Amino acid sequence: MSIMELLKRLTGNRNTSANSACSRLRMVLAHDRSDLSPAILDQMRLEIMEVVSKYLELDHTGSELSLETEDRSTALVASLPIRRVRKVAR
Amino acid sequence: MAQLPSSDSTAHIDALKSHNCRSIVLCSGKGGVGKTTLTANLGIALAKLGHKTCVVDADYGLRNLDLLLGLESRIVFTAQEVISGSCRLGQALVKHKHEMNLMLMPAGNPRMLDWFNPEHMRNLVTMLAESFDFILIDAPAGVEDGFKNAVAGANEAILVVNPEISSVRDADRVAGLLSSQGTFDLIQLVVNRVRPRMVEKLDMLSIDDVLDILAVPLLGVVQEDEQVIISSNLGEPLALGKQNSPAGVAYGNIARRIQGEDVPIPDINAQPAGFMDRLGDFLSTKII
Numbered sequence: 001m002s003i004m005e006l007l008k009r010l011t012g013n014r015n016t017s018a019n020s021a022c023s024r025l026r027m028v029l030a031h032d033r034s035d036l037s038p039a040i041l042d043q044m045r046l047e048i049m050e051v052v053s054k055y056l057e058l059d060h061t062g063s064e065l066s067l068e069t070e071d072r073s074t075a076l077v078a079s080l081p082i083r084r085v086r087k088v089a090r
Numbered sequence: 091m092a093q094l095p096s097s098d099s100t101a102h103i104d105a106l107k108s109h110n111c112r113s114i115v116l117c118s119g120k121g122g123v124g125k126t127t128l129t130a131n132l133g134i135a136l137a138k139l140g141h142k143t144c145v146v147d148a149d150y151g152l153r154n155l156d157l158l159l160g161l162e163s164r165i166v167f168t169a170q171e172v173i174s175g176s177c178r179l180g181q182a183l184v185k186h187k188h189e190m191n192l193m194l195m196p197a198g199n200p201r202m203l204d205w206f207n208p209e210h211m212r213n214l215v216t217m218l219a220e221s222f223d224f225i226l227i228d229a230p231a232g233v234e235d236g237f238k239n240a241v242a243g244a245n246e247a248i249l250v251v252n253p254e255i256s257s258v259r260d261a262d263r264v265a266g267l268l269s270s271q272g273t274f275d276l277i278q279l280v281v282n283r284v285r286p287r288m289v290e291k292l293d294m295l296s297i298d299d300v301l302d303i304l305a306v307p308l309l310g311v312v313q314e315d316e317q318v319i320i321s322s323n324l325g326e327p328l329a330l331g332k333q334n335s336p337a338g339v340a341y342g343n344i345a346r347r348i349q350g351e352d353v354p355i356p357d358i359n360a361q362p363a364g365f366m367d368r369l370g371d372f373l374s375t376k377i378i
């Protein structure tokens with residue numbers, strides 16, 4: 001990174017077209033590399049929520065399942081906002 | 091993910107190893123990023139360094155390598171006749187006008203698309219390995235049969251990419267296909283058509299951005315240079331060194347890195363002169 005790039009980044013100049021190319025690429029490559037369709041991803045999200053809901057009360061509208069990528073490895077990241085913890089009968 | 095068929099025969103790899111020959115395919119996925127131009131220039135540059143080099147036109151649909159090298163009027167036989175056995179290998183190879191170490195294996199007519207297969211390419215490479223230090227294979231765009239044929243004959247790859255969103259995405263796909271094939275000793279990246287001014291304004295992906303995303307080791311950087319088009323018009327690749335040009339220097343450096351020399355990759359955004367330039371220079375000082 002150059003001083004100019006650092007200055008631009010620090011001064012909040014994040015809306016450059018290069019930045020948006022970068023973030024769009026990271027998104028699309030995570031999907032390309034995993035070869036998962038958005039439909040399958042959504043199906044997976046629903047099934048994961050079903051399991052987790054046995055233990056926690058989730059906020060269904062805010063949940064998200066996404067693929068994130070760094071170098072050539074990809075991770076599945078779930079964000080499942082919790083309303084409250086269920087008392088689980090053992 | 092679609093897989094390339096795994097290499098059925100490895101006779102060509104044995105031939106490459108036993109003759110100390112390196113076979114490098116130049117590919118990109120996306121079309122028009124500069125594969126053929128790079129193949130022609132690296133062919134010249136490696137030949138100038140004293141290596142016996144053969145450039146193979148594997149773009150049977152849209153052949154252009156002959157034109158860029160200025161050899162279009164010297165073609166008599168092609169890969170087609172070699173494979174079908176109607177001429178000897180040496181009869182099809184076209185010697186370059188100025189660089190005696192460089193030969194072109196021309197593409198036959200577009201009907202080759204119908205019958206040419208990976209085994210044919212491996213046979214061609216096996217024959218060439220005997221007489222050359224380097225084989226450079228100019229792949230067609232895409233990831234279909236033509237691409238599969240081209241990569242079948244290589245044990246190294248140069249991925250050519252432009253700092254541009256669709257090119258990077260396609261390159262990633264190709265990198266995935268190449269590494270899943272498992273027959274490549276080395277896959278390296280050349281970033282072509284970089285525009286320093288646009289990178290400085292953060293309106294073009296920087297080299298670091300591209301490397302970060304693709305995670306393929308960098309072999310070289312070639313900037314946007316109008317001399318490239320002029321030299322194509324003339325059929326005299328810049329690597330011949332007839333005119334002084336940034337891209338011509340870059341091609342020479344890439345060739346030296348290929349032969350194992352440690353040539354640093356210059357920071358493309360640094361060219362000092364007046365005050366504003368010096369300020370710009372300071373601002374583009376590498377800090378990370």
Ligand SMILES: Nc1ncnc2c1ncn2[C@@H]1O[C@H](COP(=O)(O)OP(=O)(O)OP(=O)(O)O)[C@@H](O)[C@H]1O
Nearest residue numbers: 121122123124125126127231283313314315318319
């Ligand atoms: N560094 C450069 N600066 C300016 N123009 C360039 C540069 N590299 C390549 N070009 C131009 O880009 C165009 C495409 O180049 P080229 O034919 O080598 O691409 P290609 O990847 O082989 O294309 P295809 O996929 O169709 O085979 C040509 O007009 C060429 O002159």
Ligand SMILES: [Mg+2]
Nearest residue numbers: 125126149154
């Ligand atoms: Mg081409």
